[in-house]
Structure formats: structure tokens, C-alpha cells
Amino acid sequence: MKLLLTSGGITNPSLQGALLDLLGKPISECHALCIPTASYAHPWCTPVNAYRFITGGSPAPMCDLGWKSLGVLELTALPSLGRERWAPWVREADVLLVDGGDALYLAHWMRESGLADLLPSLPDTVWVGLSAGSMVMTPRIGAEFVGWTAPAGNDQTLGLVNFSIFPHLDYPHFPENTLAHAEKWAAEIGGPAYAIDDQTAIQVNDGHVTVISEGNWKLFNPPN
Template identity: 75%
Template sequence: MKLLLTSGGVTNTSIRDALVDLLGKPIADSSALCIPTAEYGHPMCTPASAWRFIAGQTPAPMCDLGWKSVGVLELTALPSIGKDRWVPWVREADVLLVDGGDATYLCHWMRQSGLTDLLPSLPETVWVGVSAGSMVMTPRIGDYFVEWTPPTGSDRTLGAVDFSIFPHLEHELMPGNTMADAERWAADIAGPAYAIDDQTAIKVTDGTVEVVSEGHWKSFSS
């Protein structure tokens, strides 16, 4: 699977160009499934904010980029309908657009639904995450970002990449996301990590990591 891990969505030309490169074709020729599941695990999210993501009415450009088609994949529903029904939907999609919210909640339902097990068989599919939708691919998110405690009681997530992400760096509406906060978070993570603002994304293809940015970011080594 190809990854475009963003903080605030496809917010500038550089990130959009990276997305098109990963798709290998224009956005207008690509089919998308959007995943709002992480919203339901975070206390700041509501049914209205989940709808805004699906409708392309959030500050994070994702579903409103001009896709050939957009469908909704709600992970909490998948265990009740069976893989024979939903797996073909995922296989036919060019891209999965994964909303923010709580990364541990998203991780839990990716595993419960069976989506995690399917991902290794989708080498050409593009995963575009925003905030928690990006953080879920990392090994840990840090206690700082845990709002929903999983049955394991851990901040560990999927570990599809070997670095962690501190999103929304220096965001004007998030006074707890300063560079000083990111540095304290990174010290707790004690592994490779990036702090990225909403004009930055991390592109991962075949294990190669590239930061795509028109904003500010910082790399932390272990």
C-alpha cells in the first residue's frame, strides 16, 4: 500500500502533486472510499463533523478533490455484513481517504473489521490519512493523543511505518500543539518521529519516506 500521511488533508499543490504521483493517474479518473470511523472515538467530534468530512465540507480537503466517485466505508459496520460483500469494494477503490479523530479507536476497528489483514494485499491502493488517519499507521501515538482507551490500554497502533507523527504543529486553534509540546512528546515516544503542520505530508512508497511540505515540520531521531 502507498501512503500519504497528512496533518490537514490535501492542503496545497505540493501535497496534491504527491497524491497524483501515488495514484499514477488524475484524481478525476480515480475512485475513492472515505472512512470516517476515527471521528466516533474522539470527544471533540460529532455526527455533524463526520457528515462534513463525507460531504467535503471540512477545512481538510479530502473528499472534495474532484474524484471520479466517492463512497463511504464505515468500519464498525463491516463485521456484521461479511467479507464477501465489503472486500470487493475496497479492492476496487483506487484510494482510501481516512479521517481524523482518535487513532487508537480507528486502529481497534481496523483490526476488528478485518481491514488491517487486507491491506498487505493492496500494493497499488493509496491510503491518504488526515491527522489520526495518518497516525494509525505509526507504531505509537503517545499518551498525549489518546482520547479513547483500547482494550489493550496501550497507545500502540499498526506500525505500518517505523516513525510516529505529531500533527497540527503550531495550529492556531490548538494551543497544546507547539513545537515545545512536540519535543516533549517526542522524548516520550523515544523513537523516530515527525512533527508536521497542516501544510505538510509524509509520502511513503516501497519503504521510501519523503516529506512533502509548503509549511513547517521537524524530524526527531531516536
């Protein structure tokens, strides 16, 4: 799977260029599925947030980029359907657009639904994460971002990449999201970790990690 891990969606031409590079064809020729699941568990979110994400009314450009088709994949529904019903929908999609919210809740339902197990068999599919939709791919999110309590009682997510993400760096409405705060978070994380603002994304393609940015970011605890 190809990853574009954003903090705030496709917010500038550089990020759109990175998305097109991963897709390998115009957005207007691509079929997308959007996943709003993470938003339901975040204390700041309501069903209105999910609606805005799906319809393009949120400040994070993702679902409104001009896809050939756009469907909604609600992970909490999948266990009651059986994989033979929903897996073809995922395999036929060019891109999965994954909303923010609570990363631990999203990780839980990715495991429970079977989507997490399916991802390694999708080498050409592009995953575009927004905030928690990006953090879910990391090994852990850190105590700072724990909201919903996972059954295991820890902060571990899927670990499909070897670095963690502190999103929304210097975001005006999150005064605690400073570089100094991110540095303390990274010290607790221990492993490689990026702080990224909403003009930045991390592209992962064939194991190669590239930071795409028209804003601010920092790598803490770089790997040897």
C-alpha cells in the same frame, strides 16, 4: 500500499502533486472510499464532523477533490457483513480517504473489521490519512493523544511505518501544539517521530519516506 500521511488534508499544490504521483492518474479517473470511523470517538467531534468530511464541508480538502466516484466505508459495520461482501469494494478502490478523530479507536476497528489484515494485499492502493487517519499507521501515538481507551490499555497503533506523527504543529486553535511540546512528546515516544503542520505530509512509497511540505516540520530521534 502507498501512503500519504497528512495533518490537515490536501491543503496545497505540493501535497496534491504528491497525491497525483501516488495515484499515477488524474483524480477525475479515480474511485475513492472515505472512512469516517475515527471521528465518532473523539470528544470534540459529533456526527456533523463525519457529514462535513464526507460532503467536503470540512476545512480539510480530501473528499471534495473531484473523484470519479466516492463511497463511504464505515468500519464498525464490516464485521456484521463478512469479508466476501466488503473486500471487493476496497480492492476496487484507487484510494482510501481516512478522516481524523481518535487514532486508537480507528486502529481497533481496522483490526476488528479485518481491514488491517487486507491492507498488505493492496500494493497499488493509496491511503490518504488526515491527522488520526495518518497516526493510525504508526507504531504508537504517545500518551498525549490517548483519548478512547483501547482494550489493550496502551497507545499502540498498527505499526505499518516505523515512525510516529505529531500532527497540527503550530495550529492556531491548538495552543499546546508547539514545537517544544512536540519535542517532549518525541522524547517519550523514543523512536523516530515527525512533527508536521497542516501544510505538510509524509509520503511512503515502496518503503521510501519523503516529507512533502509548504510549511513547518521536524524529525526527532532519526533512525541510525
